[in-house]
Amino acid sequence: MFPEDGQPWARTAIDRLISRRLGEHGLGPAPSAGKRTLLRRLYYDLVGLSPSAQEVQRFQEDQSPEAYERVVDRLLASGQYGEKWGRHWLDVARYGDTKGYVFEAAREYSHAYRYRDWVVDALNGDMRYDRFVRLQLAADLMEGSAQSEDLAAVGFLTLGRRFITNKHDIIDDRIDVIFRGIMGLTVGCARCHDHVYDPVSLEDYYALYGVFLNSPEHEQEGLPPQLGELQSPKDGHVLIRGNPDVQGKPVPRRFLSYFSQGSPLFVKGSGRRELAERVADAENPLTARVLVNRVWSHLFGKPLVSTPSDFGLRSDQPVHHDVLDHLAATFIEKDHWSIKRLIRRIVISSVYRQSSTVSNRAAEMDPDNQLLSHSRRRRLDFEALRDSLLLVSGDLDFTMGGASVRIEKWPPSNRRTLYAFIDRQNLPAIFRTFDFASPDTHAPQRSHTTVPQQALYLLNSKFAQDVADRVAKRTSAIEDTTARMRQLYRLVLARNPEQEELELGGRYLTAAQVNRKADKNLAIAKPFDPWARFAHTLLMSNEFAFLD
Numbered sequence: 001m002f003p004e005d006g007q008p009w010a011r012t013a014i015d016r017l018i019s020r021r022l023g024e025h026g027l028g029p030a031p032s033a034g035k036r037t038l039l040r041r042l043y044y045d046l047v048g049l050s051p052s053a054q055e056v057q058r059f060q061e062d063q064s065p066e067a068y069e070r071v072v073d074r075l076l077a078s079g080q081y082g083e084k085w086g087r088h089w090l091d092v093a094r095y096g097d098t099k100g101y102v103f104e105a106a107r108e109y110s111h112a113y114r115y116r117d118w119v120v121d122a123l124n125g126d127m128r129y130d131r132f133v134r135l136q137l138a139a140d141l142m143e144g145s146a147q148s149e150d151l152a153a154v155g156f157l158t159l160g161r162r163f164i165t166n167k168h169d170i171i172d173d174r175i176d177v178i179f180r181g182i183m184g185l186t187v188g189c190a191r192c193h194d195h196v197y198d199p200v201s202l203e204d205y206y207a208l209y210g211v212f213l214n215s216p217e218h219e220q221e222g223l224p225p226q227l228g229e230l231q232s233p234k235d236g237h238v239l240i241r242g243n244p245d246v247q248g249k250p251v252p253r254r255f256l257s258y259f260s261q262g263s264p265l266f267v268k269g270s271g272r273r274e275l276a277e278r279v280a281d282a283e284n285p286l287t288a289r290v291l292v293n294r295v296w297s298h299l300f301g302k303p304l305v306s307t308p309s310d311f312g313l314r315s316d317q318p319v320h321h322d323v324l325d326h327l328a329a330t331f332i333e334k335d336h337w338s339i340k341r342l343i344r345r346i347v348i349s350s351v352y353r354q355s356s357t358v359s360n361r362a363a364e365m366d367p368d369n370q371l372l373s374h375s376r377r378r379r380l381d382f383e384a385l386r387d388s389l390l391l392v393s394g395d396l397d398f399t400m401g402g403a404s405v406r407i408e409k410w411p412p413s414n415r416r417t418l419y420a421f422i423d424r425q426n427l428p429a430i431f432r433t434f435d436f437a438s439p440d441t442h443a444p445q446r447s448h449t450t451v452p453q454q455a456l457y458l459l460n461s462k463f464a465q466d467v468a469d470r471v472a473k474r475t476s477a478i479e480d481t482t483a484r485m486r487q488l489y490r491l492v493l494a495r496n497p498e499q500e501e502l503e504l505g506g507r508y509l510t511a512a513q514v515n516r517k518a519d520k521n522l523a524i525a526k527p528f529d530p531w532a533r534f535a536h537t538l539l540m541s542n543e544f545a546f547l548d
Contacts (some may be wrong), residue, residue, distance in 0.1 A: 082124030115155025
């Protein structure tokens, strides 16, 4: 199949693999999405914000063959890229600003935000992913990092839930976030018995448990909690059925035996640095694949492997396993662990640029779009929705970094949602309503629910109504009704309205003015502003809240 410019559809190796699989099922790809749709998709996927009408217009008028790639490179170079993709990683890291229920102890982590800011800076600087992983597991043990800002990276391990200060549960949580989060293995299943399905034994679990048993936690000024090393480390014991009061045989510290030739022991201190090296090793068959699968999921709305944190024997074989293998290999060998290069490789492909148009044959043969014959229509996540509301109102605060802020109180902070204070024990309802990842434990992927509370919040909340008022006021200097409607469409939807939309809007505004006069006669304290209601309608539209 060929695009409109007469060139072959397959631009990249990804396209050739997917095209071959589509052909095997008698299907072809969908045509490319329109330029406005593509630009919105790129902006939301790469920086989490919508493009302006002016940016859309410039892109539509740019006929250069390199126009699309230039936009990709510009967005990847933006500081807002790290903010968008940093939040994706914070889901993996179960980031929170508080400890959960801890009796009378201090509830807040005083410098948790330093870890969040480190993640954003590392991604903006395109830190190699293997180094990104190593630092989060053992920054304090790496050459050149022991006295640097990279120490904040250890927050990946230490900023989890505190389980009423139960050290065994805290260690289990740290093992879980490493192996499910980075390697896609449910090692925690072996806390009480050998894993039922995967080659992870009880001894494997307690070999890792011993690493953290010898990594005591301490406070360091201006940083998240840090880990240290016992001067005389000792091996841990198997805890029978996970019961700390019933010890079994001692287990030397080492990596998972299935991935180790001869299961070499950890001999340097606690073994935490050796663990970091094994997890981030290019020979590790899972680390690159798990990251590639997560990146793919964020760009397409669905992962290649349907269980992003479980690559075990019970996970479903991906339909496009060859795409996963190709991307994992090139991520290490050609992209040199660069997440930006990986993202660029994917978004310049033709499969990413497809429209969401579904052919009758594809709808019948592949209703779940497993073969990727078209783009998947997606709803904006909580952060992108809230940030875009603030953006179109002209009030989004682009300040980067710093202490977390409250967004659920009035007046709310106008900072990007990334910087919201995450309270584990009392996570505000607004987060839960819009499917925010639970900070209590590692989150493989977010839920996608459709519940009345979402629509009711956007219709009736003071925040949404205040945004609509501010959007309307941005156009208050325009006296001509048609011109003002056009400007509102450009502000909110980044496009010009159709003639039918102008006629419909004009009829609404005429009727609303009549009703407003009636409200005044009834002595209503604050009759609604028709222009604010008009702006509110645009903000609540599917076109604003969804990506095609």
